[in-house]
Amino acid sequence: MKALHIGRMAAxxxxxxxxxxxxxxxxxxxxxxxxxxxxxxxxxxxxxxxxGATSISAAMDAWKAGFESANSxxxxxxxxxxxxxxxxxxxxxxxxxxxxxxxxKDAELADAKAKCGPxxxxxxxxxxxxxxxxxxxxxxKDLKLDAATVAKIFRGDIKNWNDAxxxxxxxxxxxxxxxxxxxxxxxxxxxxENFTDYLAQAAKSVWTDAKSGDWPSxxxxxxxxxxxxxxxxxxxxxxxxxxADDSAVTDVLGKAELKVGDAYVxxxxxxxxxxxxxxxxxxxxSANDLSLKLDRTTTAAGAYPAVLVSYGVxxxxxxxxxxxxxxxxxxxxxVSDAGQKAAADxxxxxxxxxxxxxxxxxxxxxITVAAK
Amino acid sequence: MFSGAALxxxxxxxxxxxxxxxxxxxxxxxxxxxxxxxxxxxxGFTSYIFPIVIGTLIAAAIALVIATPIGIAVxxxxxxxxxxxxxxxxxxxxxxxxxxxxxxxxxxGATFLASQLKAPYxxxxxxxxxxxIFGGPASGTGKTILTAxxxxxxxxxxxxxxxxxxxxxxxxxxxxxxxxALGATRWEMIRMAVLPFARGGIISAVxxxxxxxxxxxxxxxxxxxxxxxxxxxxxxxxxxxxxxIALNFPEAFGLRLNELIAAGLVLFxxxxxxxxxxxxxxxxxxxxSGAN
Numbered sequence: 001m002k003a004l005h006i007g008r009m010a011a012x013x014x015x016x017x018x019x020x021x022x023x024x025x026x027x028x029x030x031x032x033x034x035x036x037x038x039x040x041x042x043x044x045x046x047x048x049x050x051x052g053a054t055s056i057s058a059a060m061d062a063w064k065a066g067f068e069s070a071n072s073x074x075x076x077x078x079x080x081x082x083x084x085x086x087x088x089x090x091x092x093x094x095x096x097x098x099x100x101x102x103x104x105k106d107a108e109l110a111d112a113k114a115k116c117g118p119x120x121x122x123x124x125x126x127x128x129x130x131x132x133x134x135x136x137x138x139x140x141k142d143l144k145l146d147a148a149t150v151a152k153i154f155r156g157d158i159k160n161w162n163d164a165x166x167x168x169x170x171x172x173x174x175x176x177x178x179x180x181x182x183x184x185x186x187x188x189x190x191x192x193e194n195f196t197d198y199l200a201q202a203a204k205s206v207w208t209d210a211k212s213g214d215w216p217s218x219x220x221x222x223x224x225x226x227x228x229x230x231x232x233x234x235x236x237x238x239x240x241x242x243x244a245d246d247s248a249v250t251d252v253l254g255k256a257e258l259k260v261g262d263a264y265v266x267x268x269x270x271x272x273x274x275x276x277x278x279x280x281x282x283x284x285x286s287a288n289d290l291s292l293k294l295d296r297t298t299t300a301a302g303a304y305p306a307v308l309v310s311y312g313v314x315x316x317x318x319x320x321x322x323x324x325x326x327x328x329x330x331x332x333x334x335v336s337d338a339g340q341k342a343a344a345d346x347x348x349x350x351x352x353x354x355x356x357x358x359x360x361x362x363x364x365x366x367i368t369v370a371a372k
Numbered sequence: 373m374f375s376g377a378a379l380x381x382x383x384x385x386x387x388x389x390x391x392x393x394x395x396x397x398x399x400x401x402x403x404x405x406x407x408x409x410x411x412x413x414x415x416g417f418t419s420y421i422f423p424i425v426i427g428t429l430i431a432a433a434i435a436l437v438i439a440t441p442i443g444i445a446v447x448x449x450x451x452x453x454x455x456x457x458x459x460x461x462x463x464x465x466x467x468x469x470x471x472x473x474x475x476x477x478x479x480x481g482a483t484f485l486a487s488q489l490k491a492p493y494x495x496x497x498x499x500x501x502x503x504x505i506f507g508g509p510a511s512g513t514g515k516t517i518l519t520a521x522x523x524x525x526x527x528x529x530x531x532x533x534x535x536x537x538x539x540x541x542x543x544x545x546x547x548x549x550x551x552x553a554l555g556a557t558r559w560e561m562i563r564m565a566v567l568p569f570a571r572g573g574i575i576s577a578v579x580x581x582x583x584x585x586x587x588x589x590x591x592x593x594x595x596x597x598x599x600x601x602x603x604x605x606x607x608x609x610x611x612x613x614x615x616x617i618a619l620n621f622p623e624a625f626g627l628r629l630n631e632l633i634a635a636g637l638v639l640f641x642x643x644x645x646x647x648x649x650x651x652x653x654x655x656x657x658x659x660x661s662g663a664n
Contacts, residue, residue: 054622081622082622082623083623084626088625183597186593186596186619188619213623214620217413223597224597225619229482233513233515236487237487239512
């Protein structure tokens with residue numbers, strides 16, 4: 001009889017435990033030292049709420065710290081719930097700004113008119129992060145690869161590091177007879193979306209999948225959770241290769257130089273910023289919208305095309321002056337030299353170039369109070 | 373007063389369960405009415421969920437196959453073999469294992485265990501590759517469903533061991549002494565007087581362990597290099613429902629969110645089913661249990 005009781009209890013406990021099981025997946029964030037002075041002159045106060053991309057969490061913490069210390073009485077709340085969720089929340093009017101790894105689609109801009117007024121929303125680039133192709137090949141630190149080779153490696157078409165295609169571009173490297181293990185992200189991510197976009201544009205004939213935040217599931221290869229997961233896996237596996245935010249790649253791993261035009265470009269913050277400068281603003285949108293169409297096939301000298309651009313998405317108009325002041329002050333702080341430096345220190349992002357920062361500032365300054 | 377509190381507790385668990393089930397059903401509904409092409413994979417919800425259901429069951433089965441015999445052996449050692457002082461210390465240690473957060477197990481599995489298992493997997497693929505579950509080529513990182521199953525086994529081991537220990541300790545002393553008096557060895561006594569009594573309890577313990585293995589999220593998400601459903605346990609591939617939800621939830625919105633919640637509903641139903649089967653097994657065995 002007793003056993004039965006215990007059994008019954010165990011069954012109830014099982015269900016209870018399952019009902020209550022919850023797991024936190026928050027990434028640890030590095031608090032930034034922040035800038036010291038706000039870009040805007042007068043101090044503003046109030047609470048600004050935003051949500052969106054997880055990629056900018058570390059930068060956002062730095063901006064938040066810098067902005068709040070310069071504007072006592074102001075509070076920035078940002079919940080990193082994902083780019084899609086952020087854009088949706090802005091459209092629904094639940095937040096005052098969104099962070100997004102992709103600019104709003106035309107349909108979303110149209111939807112945004114309901115809450116943001118007839119001019120809808122504007123996308124302003126505020127965070128640039130180069131994506132490194134990182135590899136763990138004993139004895140090899142530098143590799144030169146063109147987009148087609150990178151695509152073939154990640155598709156499993158090139159299976160060994162001593163493949164002729166890799167050798168041809170790296171005649172001086174001693175490439176071992178070692179199987180290639182491509183490692184990709186197991187979670188949906190902006191890094192994957194931008195990297196697959198690079199491959200789809202720059203290696204059209206090889207990379208036949210469309211760009212996507214989820215890695216194409218039909219491809220072979222291993223995966224791991226998050227940027228830290230892929231980097232750790234590659235560090236422990238000889239012959240492994242992955243793509244990851246440059247800031248997260250440790251010195252133990254080698255980073256590939258990507259072929260742009262006829263030259264090979266190493267991954268640096270400046271080269272990433274240059275690639276973003278070469279991008280064209282998406283046409284057919286409001287003059288203040290800075291949605292960038294990245295040209296991954298660019299041949300601009302010294303540009304590194306595998307780069308992630310994250311946008312701040314704001315309404316073109318807000319109903320009251322206080323919100324407008326707050327949004328402008330915060331947006332301007334984020335794209336200012338101090339803000340970009342704070343982000344670079346905290347997240348090792350690539351600062352916006354002076355020209356792009358000026359354009360971003362002009363866009364943010366165009367935000368006004370809605371006409372009654 | 374007491375009966376009121378007990379009733380309240382009983383009602384509360386049912387209400388919580390019902391609320392969770394309702395939430396899952398309501399949030400999952402859009403998935404079932406969506407066009408098949410809109411579901412991840414483009415072939416409808418059934419073909420999306422089927423591989424990860426099987427993956428979940430494979431991982432849980434590996435965990436139980438490893439953890440059940442070890443858990444029972446550990447419990448028997450503590451309850452019947454170990455000297456008293458040692459038994460107490462060992463009991464604490466086993467209980468302590470259950471208190472380690474799953475993310476720690478995941479980190480251990482992903483960084484330490486997986487790289488240790490690379491060479492054994494290679495050997496298995498080369499020498500026993502003709503068995504489909506050891507089909508090569510072995511994973512280059514060691515992050516396979518078998519590794520995930522082993523990590524899960526370590527996680528459910530303390531649950532099985534500590535529950536089984538409590539049940540073994542409750543086996544009637546008179547039966548045990550009678551068996552020993554009749555000349556049985558200690559092992560024979562355990563087989564005659566302890567195990568039959570504890571059968572129902574052992575099944576409960578295993579089911580509780582199974583619940584943990586089925587629902588475990590972080591450890592699997594960190595350890596497993598997921599992929600499509602494959603038979604081989606030593607290649608990267610397969611995925612579990614809980615890990616699928618954990619990995620995709622942060623960036624999911626719209627239909628994808630409904631889809632993941634529907635996957636959660638499926639996991640909920642599997643767990644419910646497993647528990648009902650367990651209850652049925654226990655009730656079938658109760659007349660032979662020797663407890664009455």
